[in-house]
Amino acid sequence: MNEKFFIEINGSKQCMFLQSENTENPVLLYIHGGPGAPEIAFAEKYPTGLEKLFTVCWWEQRGSGISYNRKITPKEMTLEQMVSDTIEVTNYLRNRFGKEKIYIMGHSWGSLLGAITVKQQPEFFHAYIGIGQVVQQDRSERLRIHICLSNLRSQTTKK
Numbered sequence: 001m002n003e004k005f006f007i008e009i010n011g012s013k014q015c016m017f018l019q020s021e022n023t024e025n026p027v028l029l030y031i032h033g034g035p036g037a038p039e040i041a042f043a044e045k046y047p048t049g050l051e052k053l054f055t056v057c058w059w060e061q062r063g064s065g066i067s068y069n070r071k072i073t074p075k076e077m078t079l080e081q082m083v084s085d086t087i088e089v090t091n092y093l094r095n096r097f098g099k100e101k102i103y104i105m106g107h108s109w110g111s112l113l114g115a116i117t118v119k120q121q122p123e124f125f126h127a128y129i130g131i132g133q134v135v136q137q138d139r140s141e142r143l144r145i146h147i148c149l150s151n152l153r154s155q156t157t158k159k
Contacts, residue, residue: 009088015066020055026103026126027093028054031086033108033132038065055097059089086117090124105129
């Protein structure tokens with residue numbers, strides 16, 4: 001199975017790519033980073049092999065990739081909205097493939113979205129897999145700025 005399609009999720013047309021060698025396999029929802037950085041193109045160029053073990057859904061979130069719509073307002077791009085969208089996508093996949101539970105994997109921003117979603121609806125998931133897990137984002141950003149500025153200062157004093 002290699003399928004691209006759109007469905008309406010909470011009033012927004014969103015794109016999904018499904019890949020699987022056997023649709024009886026467990027379902028894996030992959031939540032990309034960014035926000036706004038779909039990863040299906042990377043998976044096509046550098047295959048993950050996940051489709052051998054799972055029915056993989058590469059979901060392009062509201063406002064991202066092929067799901068982008070310039071009419072989407074900032075009020076529609078909240079964490080609460082994105083979690084609600086993730087739950088709706090999860091339910092779509094559970095119903096379509098007749099699974100009580102699915103797996104969820106999040107990368108970077110998707111790791112935050114996935115962790116919050118699983119915390120809200122743990123009964124929908126076998127397991128959560130975080131890649132480049134977001135932890136203490138505010139502290140992380142401040143530390144990154146501090147390191148960059150320190151490096152910049154040290155480079156200018158060397159001249």
